Amino acid sequence: MDVSQILDPLNDAQREAVAAPPCNQLVLAGAGSGKTRVLVHRIAWLMQVEGASAHSIMAVTFTNKAAKEMRARIEELLGINTFGMWVGTFHGLAHRLLKQHWQEARLPQNFQILDSDDQLRLIKRVQNELQLDDKQWPPRQTQWWIGAQKDEGLRPQHVNPGADPWANTMVRIYSAYEEACQRGGLVDFGELLLRAHELWLNNPSLLAHYQQRFPFVLVDEFQDTNTIQYAWLRVLAGDRCKLTAVGDDDQSIYGWRGARIENIQMFSQDMHDVQTVRLEQNYRSTSTILKAANGVIENNAGRLGKQLWTEGAKGEPISLYAAYNEQDEARFIVERIRDWTVSGRRLDSIAILYRSNAQSRVLEEALLREKIAYRIYGGQRFYERLEIKNALAYMRLLSNRDDDTSFERVVNTPTRGIGARSVDAIRECARMQGYSMWDAAKKLVAERALASRAANAVQAFLDLVDTVAEESTQQPLAEIAELVLNKTGLLEFHRNEKGEKGQTRAENLEELVSACRSFDGDEDEERPLLDQFLDSAALDAGEGQADEFEDAVQMMTLHSAKGLEFPLVFMAGVEENLFPHKMSASEPGRMEEERRLCYVGITRAMEKLYITHAESRRLHGQETFNPVSRFVREIPVDTIEEVRLKTEVSRPLFQPRGGAFGRKPGAINGFSDPAPDDENLPALSLGGRVEHPVFGEGTVINFEGSGARMRVQVNFDDEGSKWLMLSMAKLQPL
């Protein structure tokens, strides 16, 4: 039997894990140490050497994509089909199980999965039936609460609300919601897991069947399992099945969604005869990148503690770029991508990582402008996002009431009591009369052809659009966008959604205001800026996602980058309040989770890492000034190098005070031989005092570039040192 292709590509510690006799295993190791590789090779080993059939193996992965890759890799190693092997995410596997055993799970055969939006709507309906006011009982909050109970494996009857009236009401809604789901044959995401768990608990013979079927279960990214997932695994494993859990406590980043790092420690206690394997050699990154990552994560307390080393080359230093704003940041990244591809590298060797979804917009625009293909991993392109399309539809109606697509899109968004039947009637009338839907709606209302409630709602919608249109005349584009978001209730709707999705949608909407603010339009165009903007947004959306096989830059949030690796990585927006996210500041636990996220980000890079931050950033419609992230300061200084733009002037222009800078007297700009575009710039001198409208007073300590692109570094008395674009910074010499 030739097992060399399974064992040869492994080091000793990895081999020990892969070739161990069947046992419970915990592989605990840092990023890039080959945990996922061990998992894959272990499966190959079990099949090749222990005689396990594909049928007898279950592997849990973090994404469906990872599942696919795992199968492909095993098939490549063994040259066999993995048909019958269960590989997937917890949710995917639970769904598969429930589909097969719908009767035992007390579900109708054609049960439907409720996505988060549908779930919210159902919760609203249930609350209305219970005569609970949405304002007092925000449905998002209820949704979040029910999800949290399910993640902990709790049904309504398991929750003890005590005398707390709030908790009592939550339990009441939970019960009613559960009944409604059961009546409708509906299963939400949390329910998939809970139901699958109960399926086994309630059906011992079925459980016995699966325990026999799956003597081997392997789990990747174990540090991010929640209570119900872990319970599910343990029940399945019983005391016969051998469980291999692979993880890294330093990469636990889903605590906010109920994941429990403690499961790693529990594992050794709960399972017997656990072989614990530590992998310490990193194969992914240069020693510089590894050192930086280690430097950051060391600041967390209570780690399980791991050493990570590499034989890899030292590589290039990490480049830190202080952009003066988000546009400059995007421009910088695009230029570096160009440099990289000029040297013959592919685009898909590059990833741009960011903390929040809304950050992608400026980056996307810069890439589109430069015609660089990109793909947003695990998400949609900005202008294709549901909430953005809704807002744009309103803006289109302002400009053209006869835009039927937009009319249909938002006539009942956010919901205002215009049902499908009324919309059908409007569409039909429009068709018969050759009207636009807008005109048809007006006609039907005037003729009292709709039920009175619907008619009122339609009238309210027509009035709303007219009013916003009226208020928008002569307004700048960004104000129009703000009017739309506020008056239509779109922003409020998403803000009231509890949980990450609502938060993300609200942020994206605010980001749309930023997009409007920085939209210049074409000077030669006579059409209103609004129309130009709408066209440009439609074009951006129409470009479509680069398809799966096209060579493209990968863009994603730091969360979705887990488990992946790329030769070149950009971490963008590494600023306080953005990353660490401002919501984490108050809780030490959350701050440590943000730091782990930073560790995940840094360790995605194989050869080269760029970290960028912006002195000023327009995000979510607001201009913010954030200092560089504390995480950057935690990176050892000898691994990092600040990127400076080349100074384009060679003549000495400086006026050091007291000669500390050892240059000939002179001003930074404007004094000797001013370039034409220098004329409006304030005359500053090195060592001179200046005042900034936001940062207050400070001392000029450095400069680079020239003319309109000159940047100066000012050490502000209260805010510390910052690089500012001289032409934009509104600095006053004192």
Ligand SMILES: Nc1ncnc2c1ncn2[C@@H]1O[C@H](COP(=O)(O)OP(=O)(O)OP(=O)(O)O)[C@@H](O)[C@H]1O
């Ligand atoms: N023994 C080895 N020899 C050569 N390359 C290896 C070895 N082990 C792993 N690698 C390579 O190192 C990289 C990291 O491996 P892998 O993705 O399995 O690490 P990981 O521990 O799962 O990382 P993460 O914590 O980020 O999920 C991969 O490119 C992998 O192919």
Ligand SMILES: [Mg+2]
């Ligand atoms: Mg991995």
